[in-house]
Amino acid sequence: xxxxxxxxxxxxxxxxxxxxxxxxxxxxxxxxxxxxxxxxxxxxxxxxxxxxxxxxxxxxxxxxxxxxxxxxxxxxxxxxxxxxxxxxxxxxxxxxxxxxxxxxxxxxxxxxxxxxxxxxxxxxxxxxxxxxxxxxxxxxx
Numbered sequence: 225x226x227x228x229x230x231x232x233x234x235x236x237x238x239x240x241x242x243x244x245x246x247x248x249x250x251x252x253x254x255x256x257x258x259x260x261x262x263x264x265x266x267x268x269x270x271x272x273x274x275x276x277x278x279x280x281x282x283x284x285x286x287x288x289x290x291x292x293x294x295x296x297x298x299x300x301x302x303x304x305x306x307x308x309x310x311x312x313x314x315x316x317x318x319x320x321x322x323x324x325x326x327x328x329x330x331x332x333x334x335x336x337x338x339x340x341x342x343x344x345x346x347x348x349x350x351x352x353x354x355x356x357x358x359x360x361x362x363x364x365x
Contacts, residue, residue: 263315268323269365280365282320282327284344289334296303299350304332305344313344320345325365332358 232234259331267283275348286302288294313327320327339358344350354360 263312264329265316265319268319269362279323279325280364281325282316282323284316284328284331285330285332287332287334293333294333294338294340299331299340299342302329306344316344321360 265282266285268279269281269283271278271346273282284306284350288298292298303313306316313329316327326346329342329344331337331340331350337355339353339355339361339362341349341353341358349359
Protein backbone atom coordinates (compact mmCIF):
# COMPACT_ATOMS: atom_id res chain seq x y z
CA UNK A 225 0.00 0.00 0.00
CA UNK A 226 1.43 3.36 -1.03
CA UNK A 227 1.54 6.16 1.50
CA UNK A 228 1.72 9.91 1.07
CA UNK A 229 4.54 11.55 2.94
CA UNK A 230 5.02 15.29 3.31
CA UNK A 231 8.59 16.57 3.26
CA UNK A 232 8.88 19.54 5.65
CA UNK A 233 5.45 20.79 4.69
CA UNK A 234 6.40 21.02 1.01
CA UNK A 235 5.29 18.83 -1.87
CA UNK A 236 3.99 15.31 -1.21
CA UNK A 237 6.22 12.38 -2.14
CA UNK A 238 4.76 9.09 -3.35
CA UNK A 239 6.65 6.17 -1.84
CA UNK A 240 6.78 2.56 -2.97
CA UNK A 241 7.16 -0.21 -0.39
CA UNK A 242 10.19 -1.46 -2.31
CA UNK A 243 11.94 1.93 -2.04
CA UNK A 244 15.25 1.91 -0.16
CA UNK A 245 14.08 4.18 2.59
CA UNK A 246 17.51 4.75 4.15
CA UNK A 247 19.21 5.83 0.90
CA UNK A 248 19.22 9.54 1.72
CA UNK A 249 20.73 8.86 5.15
CA UNK A 250 23.32 6.54 3.62
CA UNK A 251 24.27 9.10 0.96
CA UNK A 252 24.48 11.85 3.60
CA UNK A 253 26.59 9.69 5.91
CA UNK A 254 29.13 9.14 3.12
CA UNK A 255 29.84 12.88 3.17
CA UNK A 256 30.98 12.81 6.82
CA UNK A 257 34.50 12.51 8.18
CA UNK A 258 35.96 9.10 7.31
CA UNK A 259 36.48 8.40 11.01
CA UNK A 260 32.69 8.10 11.26
CA UNK A 261 32.67 5.01 9.05
CA UNK A 262 29.28 3.39 8.56
CA UNK A 263 29.15 -0.30 7.76
CA UNK A 264 26.10 -2.47 7.54
CA UNK A 265 25.15 -5.96 6.49
CA UNK A 266 22.46 -6.61 3.94
CA UNK A 267 20.72 -9.54 5.62
CA UNK A 268 20.86 -11.75 8.64
CA UNK A 269 19.17 -15.08 7.95
CA UNK A 270 17.13 -16.36 10.90
CA UNK A 271 15.40 -19.65 11.75
CA UNK A 272 13.23 -20.82 14.60
CA UNK A 273 15.07 -23.67 16.28
CA UNK A 274 13.42 -25.37 19.23
CA UNK A 275 11.13 -22.37 19.52
CA UNK A 276 13.99 -19.86 19.66
CA UNK A 277 14.79 -17.30 17.00
CA UNK A 278 18.35 -18.14 15.94
CA UNK A 279 20.70 -16.43 13.45
CA UNK A 280 22.05 -18.82 10.81
CA UNK A 281 24.01 -16.62 8.40
CA UNK A 282 25.01 -13.07 7.51
CA UNK A 283 24.62 -12.11 3.87
CA UNK A 284 26.05 -9.41 1.65
CA UNK A 285 24.00 -9.30 -1.53
CA UNK A 286 24.89 -7.89 -4.93
CA UNK A 287 23.32 -8.18 -8.38
CA UNK A 288 24.48 -8.95 -11.89
CA UNK A 289 22.33 -7.62 -14.70
CA UNK A 290 20.79 -9.50 -17.60
CA UNK A 291 23.27 -10.22 -20.39
CA UNK A 292 26.41 -9.78 -18.28
CA UNK A 293 28.74 -12.79 -18.21
CA UNK A 294 29.74 -14.00 -14.75
CA UNK A 295 33.36 -15.01 -15.21
CA UNK A 296 36.02 -15.92 -12.68
CA UNK A 297 37.42 -12.40 -13.09
CA UNK A 298 34.01 -10.86 -12.42
CA UNK A 299 33.66 -12.92 -9.22
CA UNK A 300 37.21 -12.05 -8.13
CA UNK A 301 36.44 -8.34 -8.61
CA UNK A 302 33.43 -8.64 -6.30
CA UNK A 303 35.54 -10.17 -3.54
CA UNK A 304 38.21 -7.48 -3.99
CA UNK A 305 35.56 -4.77 -3.77
CA UNK A 306 34.18 -6.17 -0.49
CA UNK A 307 37.65 -6.81 0.96
CA UNK A 308 39.59 -3.73 -0.12
CA UNK A 309 37.49 -0.89 -1.49
CA UNK A 310 34.45 -1.01 0.76
CA UNK A 311 35.86 -2.85 3.79
CA UNK A 312 32.40 -4.40 3.94
CA UNK A 313 33.84 -7.91 4.25
CA UNK A 314 35.52 -7.04 7.54
CA UNK A 315 32.31 -5.65 9.04
CA UNK A 316 30.25 -8.58 7.78
CA UNK A 317 32.67 -11.14 9.23
CA UNK A 318 32.64 -9.31 12.59
CA UNK A 319 28.84 -9.44 12.73
CA UNK A 320 28.87 -13.12 11.75
CA UNK A 321 31.52 -13.90 14.39
CA UNK A 322 29.50 -12.09 17.05
CA UNK A 323 26.43 -14.14 16.11
CA UNK A 324 28.38 -17.41 15.87
CA UNK A 325 27.50 -17.99 12.20
CA UNK A 326 29.17 -17.74 8.79
CA UNK A 327 29.18 -14.75 6.46
CA UNK A 328 28.49 -15.00 2.73
CA UNK A 329 28.45 -12.88 -0.39
CA UNK A 330 25.45 -13.69 -2.57
CA UNK A 331 25.56 -12.60 -6.19
CA UNK A 332 22.23 -12.98 -7.95
CA UNK A 333 21.07 -12.51 -11.50
CA UNK A 334 18.42 -9.76 -11.71
CA UNK A 335 15.58 -12.30 -12.16
CA UNK A 336 16.64 -14.48 -9.18
CA UNK A 337 17.13 -17.54 -11.38
CA UNK A 338 20.91 -17.77 -10.90
CA UNK A 339 23.00 -17.33 -7.78
CA UNK A 340 26.67 -17.47 -6.86
CA UNK A 341 27.61 -17.80 -3.19
CA UNK A 342 31.01 -17.05 -1.68
CA UNK A 343 31.88 -18.12 1.87
CA UNK A 344 33.20 -14.84 3.25
CA UNK A 345 34.03 -16.33 6.65
CA UNK A 346 36.33 -18.99 5.21
CA UNK A 347 37.25 -16.92 2.15
CA UNK A 348 36.48 -19.85 -0.12
CA UNK A 349 34.38 -20.91 -3.00
CA UNK A 350 31.97 -19.39 -5.37
CA UNK A 351 29.26 -21.97 -5.68
CA UNK A 352 26.74 -21.67 -8.47
CA UNK A 353 23.06 -22.38 -7.74
CA UNK A 354 19.85 -22.23 -9.71
CA UNK A 355 16.86 -20.85 -7.81
CA UNK A 356 15.84 -24.24 -6.38
CA UNK A 357 19.39 -25.04 -5.29
CA UNK A 358 19.69 -21.61 -3.68
CA UNK A 359 16.52 -22.24 -1.72
CA UNK A 360 18.02 -25.57 -0.55
CA UNK A 361 21.27 -23.80 0.41
CA UNK A 362 19.37 -21.25 2.49
CA UNK A 363 17.32 -24.02 4.11
CA UNK A 364 20.55 -25.85 5.01
CA UNK A 365 21.86 -22.97 7.12
